Amino acid sequence: MTEVNNVELEARLENRERFEPPESFVEQANIVDDAIYDEFEGNWPDCWKRAADLLDWETEYETILDDSNPPFFEWFTGGSLNASANCLDRHLEDRGDEAAIEWVGEPADEDNRTYTYNDLHREVNEFAAALRDLGVGEDDIVTLYMPMVPELPIAMLACARIGAPHSVVFAGFSADALATRMNAADSEYLVTCDGYYRRGDALEHKAKTDEGLGGVDHDVRTVVVDRLGDEYDHPMASGEFDYDDLVAEQAGTKVEPVQRDAEDMLFLMYTSGTTGEPKGVKHTTGGFLSWASWTSQAVLDIKPEDTYWCSADIGWITGHSYIVYGPLALGTTSVMYEGTPDHPTRDRLWEIVEEYEVDQLYTAPTAIRAFMKWGSQYPKRHDLSSLRLLGTVGEPINPRAWKWYYTHIGNENCPIVDTWWQTETGGMMLTTLPGVKDAKPGSAGPPLPGIDIRVVDTRGNEVEPGKAGYLTVNKPWPGMLRTLYNNDDRFISEYWAEYSDTESDDPDDWVYFPEDGAKIDEDGYITVLGRVDDVINVSGHRLGTMEIESAIVGVEGVAEAAVVGGNHELKGEAVYAYVITEEEFDGGEELRSRIVEGVEDAIGPIARPEEIVFTPELPKTRSGKIMRRLLEDIANGEELGDTSTLRNPDVVRDIEATVGDD
Numbered sequence: 137m138t139e140v141n142n143v144e145l146e147a148r149l150e151n152r153e154r155f156e157p158p159e160s161f162v163e164q165a166n167i168v169d170d171a172i173y174d175e176f177e178g179n180w181p182d183c184w185k186r187a188a189d190l191l192d193w194e195t196e197y198e199t200i201l202d203d204s205n206p207p208f209f210e211w212f213t214g215g216s217l218n219a220s221a222n223c224l225d226r227h228l229e230d231r232g233d234e235a236a237i238e239w240v241g242e243p244a245d246e247d248n249r250t251y252t253y254n255d256l257h258r259e260v261n262e263f264a265a266a267l268r269d270l271g272v273g274e275d276d277i278v279t280l281y282m283p284m285v286p287e288l289p290i291a292m293l294a295c296a297r298i299g300a301p302h303s304v305v306f307a308g309f310s311a312d313a314l315a316t317r318m319n320a321a322d323s324e325y326l327v328t329c330d331g332y333y334r335r336g337d338a339l340e341h342k343a344k345t346d347e348g349l350g351g352v353d354h355d356v357r358t359v360v361v362d363r364l365g366d367e368y369d370h371p372m373a374s375g376e377f378d379y380d381d382l383v384a385e386q387a388g389t390k391v392e393p394v395q396r397d398a399e400d401m402l403f404l405m406y407t408s409g410t411t412g413e414p415k416g417v418k419h420t421t422g423g424f425l426s427w428a429s430w431t432s433q434a435v436l437d438i439k440p441e442d443t444y445w446c447s448a449d450i451g452w453i454t455g456h457s458y459i460v461y462g463p464l465a466l467g468t469t470s471v472m473y474e475g476t477p478d479h480p481t482r483d484r485l486w487e488i489v490e491e492y493e494v495d496q497l498y499t500a501p502t503a504i505r506a507f508m509k510w511g512s513q514y515p516k517r518h519d520l521s522s523l524r525l526l527g528t529v530g531e532p533i534n535p536r537a538w539k540w541y542y543t544h545i546g547n548e549n550c551p552i553v554d555t556w557w558q559t560e561t562g563g564m565m566l567t568t569l570p571g572v573k574d575a576k577p578g579s580a581g582p583p584l585p586g587i588d589i590r591v592v593d594t595r596g597n598e599v600e601p602g603k604a605g606y607l608t609v610n611k612p613w614p615g616m617l618r619t620l621y622n623n624d625d626r627f628i629s630e631y632w633a634e635y636s637d638t639e640s641d642d643p644d645d646w647v648y649f650p651e652d653g654a655k656i657d658e659d660g661y662i663t664v665l666g667r668v669d670d671v672i673n674v675s676g677h678r679l680g681t682m683e684i685e686s687a688i689v690g691v692e693g694v695a696e697a698a699v700v701g702g703n704h705e706l707k708g709e710a711v712y713a714y715v716i717t718e719e720e721f722d723g724g725e726e727l728r729s730r731i732v733e734g735v736e737d738a739i740g741p742i743a744r745p746e747e748i749v750f751t752p753e754l755p756k757t758r759s760g761k762i763m764r765r766l767l768e769d770i771a772n773g774e775e776l777g778d779t780s781t782l783r784n785p786d787v788v789r790d791i792e793a794t795v796g797d798d
């Protein structure tokens with residue numbers, strides 16, 4: 137790209153200019169008519185038939201939306217279907233020999249695996265039969281504690297086939313985190329693996345699993361996938377089964393897909409909230425699958441003949457919706473990569489894009505910031521001309537990173553969709569339809585058609601354009617969470633805005649509160665500002681400050697702790713921990729490393745504090761609440777605002793001095 141061009145682009149970004157969809161994209165886009173916004177609004181909720189129609193239903197639904205018992209909204213009531221049949225069986229006739237999953241292992245000399253729809257169908261059936269033989273029945277929750285190996289989506293679809301909801305626990309989470317989730321879900325079945333590769337090293341996973349199982353308060357039957365072969369020997373205990381043996385025993389077995397009610401649970405996904413207890417977000421078969429499929433088609437522009445790649449981990453919601461369910465329901469080829477982007481070299485992703493001729497790439501701003509830092513020489517080494525659309529998710533993307541992505545990856549020829557959504561929403565909510573709307577770097581965009589999102593003040597009144605407020609979703613949508621597992625009360629108190637009339641059975645009185653701050657522009661584009669609760673977003677991973685605090689307080693010698701998110705160049709936010717030690721303990725290196733260990737044991741390395749600041753006191757209000765905002769300002773080295781309401785104003789100077797010392 138020439139110098140002149142670059143200056144022009146800078147100016148366009150400076151002016152918050154919009155970027156029109158490239159003509160070549162519009163010519164082939166799944167959605168090209170702006171009228172869809174009015175059409176959906178005028179025809180709401182019947183417009184959602186369009187999402188449901190992307191699926192094959194065994195029994196047609198009777199009602200699109202049942203809103204008689206808000207906020208327990210139900211979608212496609214009376215319908216029945218099976219998610220694995222929708223992701224596999226229905227594609228066999230036309231696309232049986234086409235790739236469903238292109239799996240790329242991390243080692244450069246790996247025998248990468250291609251699963252055609254026929255292959256995937258066969259193995260999902262065999263594993264579904266094996267799970268049944270192990271005793272898994274309809275509605276039994278199966279925990280999947282697995283890294284990015286093909287057996288993970290296979291296990292998910294096998295569970296879906298027999299109507300057993302899965303609960304995937306991110307492989308990077310600790311043994312304790314596994315135990316907490318298995319206990320909370322009363323899950324008696326677990327699929328795990330021996331280990332996996334990370335930056336060239338074989339990491340063990342089985343010993344961590346065993347440790348986690350030690351904390352589970354009921355019997356568990358465990359299946360172990362052998363990823364590492366001879367590299368890592370894992371002893372098998374009784375009640376444990378080898379995945380390959382189970383599948384081999386079932387060679388050729390077919391399992392009739394269980395017809396699930398549209399509202400039956402497809403999966404649970406534990407995510408972080410304000411309190412220390414993770415929340416079991418419940419997603420349903422009809423609503424979630426239609427939502428993942430519809431947004432994959434409308435926003436990611438997926439067509440069956442595409443090779444599409446979402447570089448997230450299936451251990452998070454993004455991988456559920458946009459590596460597994462959405463793309464496979466549409467019959468496309470979904471790429472799945474085991475490892476990190478810098479192994480063996482920093483052009484690994486670009487090498488994969490080139491080799492597989494990837495059409496769409498969906499990744500996270502934190503990754504883009506790392507690519508920027510590494511430099512454009514890495515993507516330059518590869519032919520990326522197969523790309524036609526780029527996407528981001530997980531956190532706001534700043535215009536500079538947007539520009540880098542647009543220029544160096546998209547060659548100024550691909551629309552970028554900045555997609556705002558959450559574990560709870562099941563799929564995308566706020567983003568541009570790439571063949572219809574211009575992109576405005578830094579703003580996720582307007583709500584998708586049929587989605588009613590507003591930016592409001594604490595009373596629920598819409599704020600003026602340009603002013604910060606809270607994001608709310610004012611109408612239900614098919615992909616929404618239905619409740620928190622076994623905890624309807626918490627579901628209501630966590631998500632339905634305080635001004636919602638919780639006594640009312642008028643659905644309009646109920647407003648969903650995602651806990652994000654935002655501002656809206658005159659043109660209706662929304663810029664998401666970040667969480668307004670005690671959740672921090674580290675490299676796009678959602679972590680609860682309370683979970684981290686309770687891990688730190690559990691370390692011997694710690695009296696009190698407060699955790700906040702501080703700005704971080706690559707991670708977006710990083711964990712800052714302020715710690716008061718017990719009297720007889722010193723805040724030194726030894727305690728510091730025990731704190732890090734404590735956090736890694738309780739949650740996982742992703743939650744490791746970036747900074748640990750030992751302090752004699754924490755800034756508190758007169759009523760005794762920790763002033764997190766102040767601690768955030770200290771972490772970010774910002775000017776401190778009004779400290780007059782503080783009970784102990786001097787402490788702020790003390791902490792500042794300590795941070796300065798580091």
Ligand code: WTA
Nearest residue numbers: 529530531532554555556557558559664678
């Ligand atoms: C944040 C990930 C700005 C937001 C899919 C949300 C974003 C939280 C964006 C959900 C975006 C996600 N722009 N912020 N495009 N996408 N977020 O549940 O704070 O892991 O509430 O779901 O990530 O994180 P979760």
